[in-house]
Amino acid sequence: MIPLLVDLHKKAVTVIGGGKIATRKVLRLASETRPKVIAPEITETLQNLALNGKIELILRPYQTGDIEDAQIIYIATSDEAVNQTVRRDARSDQFVNDTSQHERSNFYSMAEVETEILSESDLVLIAISTFGKNPTLSKKIQQLLTKECLKQHAQD
Numbered sequence: 841m842i843p844l845l846v847d848l849h850k851k852a853v854t855v856i857g858g859g860k861i862a863t864r865k866v867l868r869l870a871s872e873t874r875p876k877v878i879a880p881e882i883t884e885t886l887q888n889l890a891l892n893g894k895i896e897l898i899l900r901p902y903q904t905g906d907i908e909d910a911q912i913i914y915i916a917t918s919d920e921a922v923n924q925t926v927r928r929d930a931r932s933d934q935f936v937n938d939t940s941q942h943e944r945s946n947f948y949s950m951a952e953v954e955t956e957i958l959s960e961s962d963l964v965l966i967a968i969s970t971f972g973k974n975p976t977l978s979k980k981i982q983q984l985l986t987k988e989c990l991k992q993h994a995q996d
């Protein structure tokens with residue numbers, strides 16, 4: 841796997857699931873695109889995003905065919921059988937992130953370190969990956985680096 845920084849404007853992104861993890865993914869995505877969210881039940885945050893037109897909401901369980909037009913797919917339901925079905929329905933030309941099982945993903949999210957804290961004029965993004973194997977470690981490194989950057993900034 842190689843890292844890519846992707847412009848998601850005008851990309852068709854679909855998120856299956858509307859719980860805690862789906863909400864985290866959608867909040868990150870919604871700054872660049874209007875993701876389609878498919879789930880029978882959703883968090884209050886997603887309800888608000890739908891009310892404000894920031895996401896396209898389909899309030900029902902996943903059905904085969906739902907991801908046909910998607911370019912990028914996030915699978916984040918709490919039902920393992922559904923997650924597996926969506927994964928099987930995805931074509932090999934689609935980018936798929938199964939948040940419940942990293943072996944089934946062909947791309948991953950990375951832990952990010954906020955950037956303007958490094959320098960006031962130049963934006964820098966530091967992203968951390970453990971190739972899907974240890975997200976807790978990614979989060980730990982993110983927290984360490986964020987603290988380090990804040991310290992650095994305070995000295996400037």
Ligand SMILES: C[C@@]1(CC(=O)O)c2cc3[nH]c(cc4nc(cc5[nH]c(cc(n2)[C@H]1CCC(=O)O)[C@@](C)(CC(=O)O)[C@@H]5CCC(=O)O)C(CC(=O)O)=C4CCC(=O)O)c(CCC(=O)O)c3CC(=O)O
Binds near residue numbers: 943969978982
């Ligand atoms: C493959 C990946 C999916 C993807 O691509 O998204 C993935 C997969 C899984 N995560 C799991 C668990 C947790 N993940 C976190 C946290 C984060 N996970 C993130 C990324 C990724 N997680 C991708 C790989 C990243 C890499 O390569 O390092 C971060 C970095 C970014 C983000 O998600 O935005 C974000 C931290 C940053 C932030 O918080 O800002 C925490 C801690 C917490 O939530 O506090 C826990 C609880 C741990 C515990 O319980 O000990 C499980 C088991 C689920 C289960 O067993 O049910 C799986 C499934 C599996 O491992 O297969």
Ligand SMILES: NC(=O)C1=CN([C@@H]2O[C@H](COP(=O)(O)OP(=O)(O)OC[C@H]3O[C@@H](n4cnc5c(N)ncnc54)[C@H](O)[C@@H]3O)[C@@H](O)[C@H]2O)C=CC1
Binds near residue numbers: 902975
């Ligand atoms: N990548 C990551 O960082 C992490 C991933 N996970 C994984 O994420 C998955 C979801 O976890 P949470 O969001 O905490 O669960 P949750 O219980 O908060 O939400 C589950 C969501 O799945 C939806 N859902 C259930 N059946 C569905 C169907 N047939 N079609 C569409 N949506 C359906 C529900 O309506 C609900 O919105 C779990 O499988 C877990 O393994 C868990 C922790 C961290």
